[in-house]
Amino acid sequence: MSTETITQTATVFGDEVPQPKQYGKPGGIMRRLNxxxxxxxxxxxxxxxxxxxxALVPAGASTITFAPVAPDIVYLAILVGWTIGFSAGIGAFVGPIRWLFGRDLTHADAEYMAGKDLxxxxYFKFTTDHKVVGVQxxxxxAFILGFGGLLAMLxxxxxxxxxxxxxSPAFYNSMIGTHxxxxxxxxxxxxxxxxxxxxxxxxxxxxxxxxxxxxxLSLWLVVVAALCLVSTLFTGGIQDGWSVYQPLASQGPPAMLGYQMTIIVFAISTGVASVNLMVTALTMRAKGMTWSRTPIFVYGIFGAALMGLYAFPFFQYSQIMALTDRIWNTSFFNPLQGGSVWLYENxxxxxxxxxxxVIIIPGTVVLFELMPVFMRKPLFSFNFAVxxxxxxxxxxxxxWAHHMYMTGWAPAANYPFMLSTEMISIPVGFLVLVVIGTMWRGLVWTRLPIMAVYAVIFNKMIGGVTGIxxxxxxxxxxxxxxxxxxxxxxxxxxxxxxxxAMAGLAFYFPKMTGRVLDERxxxxxxxxxFTGFxxxxxxxxxAGxxxxxxxxLQFDSLFNAPNWISTIGAYIIGLGMLIFAGAVVSSWISGDKAPSNPFGSKSLEWQTPTPVPLENFAVLPVVTEKPYNYGVPDPYEKELQEVDQDLHPEEVGTR
Amino acid sequence: MTTMDTRPTGPPDEPEEPTNRPPSMHRVRNWLKRPYAKGIVGLTILLGILLLPVAWLILIPMQATGAPASEIMEGIEQTVFVFTLVSVPIVAFVYAVLVYSLLKWRKYKGDQIPKDESPAIRTNTVGVVLWTAMSSVLAFFLVVWGLIELAQITSNSYGTISADQQPGDEQSVIVNVTGQQWVWTFEYPQHDGVTTEVLYLPKDRPVYFNVTSKDVIHNFWLVELGVKIDANPGAITQTGVTPNKLGSFNLRCAELCGMHHAYMETSVEVVEGETFESVMREMGGGRTA
Incomplete structure (x- = not known):
């Protein structure tokens, strides 16, 4: 860039920073988009x-299976139009277009986009501040969970x-898939x-x-995907389970295109979010935050993002292939034309x-993060958690192929896949050990987040054993x-x-909303x-x-009793979730103002004021000690050394 | 007054022969004297005893409709039983810590941040090594058991024999199973290709299934016989069984196959060998092979 364009500077945290030319008001066209x-x-x-x-589809055109062509083509066009139109309308393309014109963001532009003084x-704009994105x-x-939960009740x-x-069977099957x-x-x-x-x-x-x-972008793409998913209910429904196995899905109504579009868009969102989280964890840590001083939550999120990054493309490709099978008559998965159903399953x-x-690891590390705070002791064996x-x-x-043991794809492969699957109980066992060790002799401050840990571990053991x-x-x-x-x-x-996740939400609620959660x-x-669950x-x-x-949807009368019980339990879950949601919403609207560090945590995030200011830190912090520095020296340890000293004075020094 | 474990008040016990015992043993003895150690070990044993009946209870629903009706199903039930037994100690220990923590280590309530801190246990070599060793040994045991059992049921279900090598002798029966939305069809090629919609099987004779589908993926599941394999369009999958119990059993589709998936079920009649032949003759199929 030539020097003449740099005509002005902005003061960023006390430093004079040269600025590119300011076009119009800060934010430019983003001021109008929401x-x-x-x-x-x-x-x-x-x-x-x-x-x-x-208009372009010939009237009365039909596919080789005599299905009319128009609904599929029109629905796909609507989905693509919705995706592009919504993204453009929210301002997702403004950044790249500015970039093409060579119009760099000024500091004022960036502050506007981060939601300063808005x-x-x-919360209804393409806001870049990570705190706004988190709340969004x-x-x-909550909306997607409520939607899925409603379907579960039905x-x-x-x-x-x-x-x-x-x-009807068709609607029942669509509820299952959509749920x-x-x-x-x-x-x-x-x-x-x-x-x-x-x-x-x-x-x-x-x-x-x-x-x-x-x-x-990752947030608004989730919104786009979620509405694509809702639209499937009005175009025939996803009648094939969430796994939408082929070739059953190819028989399905146009709603299958809605599913495919949902996945294609959501996979982009996940990929973008994963890269963002990983790069942030790798490069943005404060001075002095070495890997041994990095909280375990960051490791967990990094690991989950890494898994999402390599796994989601498989799903996305499978749905792109299914979409071309449907629209352009390719035959990746159609056995009648030389395709393979096992390819899809893989x-x-x-x-x-x-x-x-990707779901379990973040849900576990958030517990690792809150346990030391309520137990007032360090995380047990940080190395084992990592x-x-x-x-x-x-x-x-x-x-992956343990989902395909019974498909007849490769019976001989069942041996190695059984081996690898059972091996995974060892690292999962490490995570349980960390919880047990942190709980060990820890005096419990019985707040909701820590009590939820007991519930989670109780469930995880049952889920783990049945998984074996x-x-x-x-x-x-x-x-x-x-x-x-x-x-x-x-x-x-x-x-x-x-x-x-509910434990994590209860824990971070005061920081995220600035209000105290009605824990009662x-x-x-x-x-x-939990009881209903x-x-x-x-x-x-x-029943299983x-x-x-x-x-x-209908079954042998043998299964009646467990299903009646199960349904009663499900309504209890629904009731409990509504009470929880009610507590969250009412606390958010009218709760007491939260202090900046209500739980006495030593982590960095609790040292900021509440509500957290834009850009979080006026002066970037320097980390000088390990995380979870709680606790007093173990009284028993001292005593043991005394016993050893009495017994074998010559050996104590060598241990 | 806290409910935290207080240190033992008495002096450390005097060893009788201090030089003959390694200090590590004293550490174990000393550890076991701590109140929480006693409590957790006791609770583990108690919960273990309470959880033990699950190993038998879990088999009750599995046997509700007459299972096991084959050696395969016997193997499956045995595996479930053994896995439950192996899991009980681990679950009992973890639950014991949860329960003990809730009973004895719960201390502070309310909004006030606690003044007292807990012991700073950053790691414990003995505990970590024990846990890793135990979980590895258990995982190893489960893998070995699983591999042996898998080899066993593979041979019991003739899973390694391809369709063209299935014996056509007097003793064995071949059934070509076809799934389509939403019925099962069974063809007996050795009996003039008789087709039925109820699966007839002779007791104590090896049965070979060649399973396929006309449209979408179905799953051919003989519930009480422990046979399960996908019926894939465009492919034939092999499995088999030797029924060892007379009776009427269930056949269900275990893979979502469209609108009337729930109704895609029929019955399996396991009959004596002679009865089987006469049923086949009644349907018009003399034995040709």
């Missing part, structure tokens, strides 16, 4: 694309009413979205994420299993495709994942949900052991 323009852009472009596609409006993620997570209603069909994928998306963003975005940069002493605009589960750890995360990440990509059954091929030969599997993964993803009401909600899924284990297949 969620309203995004919705107008999305719906408008979707409508235009739909009309154009409808008040509540900043929390709201989006599914359990159908299964509880054993004497007749409440819903599945909605909950998977919700759980993936449960900790990685709100807590990692809001807390991690402050925790490592950074002023923002490494790529703030990509951060905003691609799907190459994501499908790592994704489980080793556990590394082990899980390393093995996560080597176990399922990892074993002979047992899986009975359990595969039954309600036992459903109960198992709910124990992991909900019992450990969601309850862990929230605890009532939490433990109601045990009832629902214990009964479901029994009796031989009830999953994804059915």
């Amino acid at each position: 969620m309203g323009t995004a919705l107008i852009g999305g719906i408008g472009l979707a409508a235009i694309a739909g009309f154009v596609a409808n 008040g509540v409006k900043r 993620y929390l709201v989006v997570f 599914i359990r209603t159908e299964l509880g009413v054993t004497w007749s069909e409440v819903f 599945g994928i909605a909950m998977i998306i919700a759980m993936i963003i449960s900790v990685m979205g709100p807590i990692a975005n809001f807390i991690m940069p402050i925790m490592i002493g950074a002023r923002d994420m490494a790529f703030p605009r990509l951060n905003a 691609l799907f589960w190459l994501l499908g299993h790592p994704e489980v750890y 080793a556990g995360i590394v082990g899980v990440v390393a093995l996560s990509g080597l176990v 059954y399922l990892s074993d091929v002979p047992v899986d030969q009975y359990m595969h495709g039954t309600m036992f599997v459903v109960a198992h993964f709910h124990y992991m993803l909900m019992g450990a994942g969601l309850f862990g 009401t929230a605890s009532i909600g939490f433990w109601t949900a 045990q009832i629902t899924f214990m009964a479901m284990f029994v 052991l009796q031989g009830m297949p999953r994804r059915v």
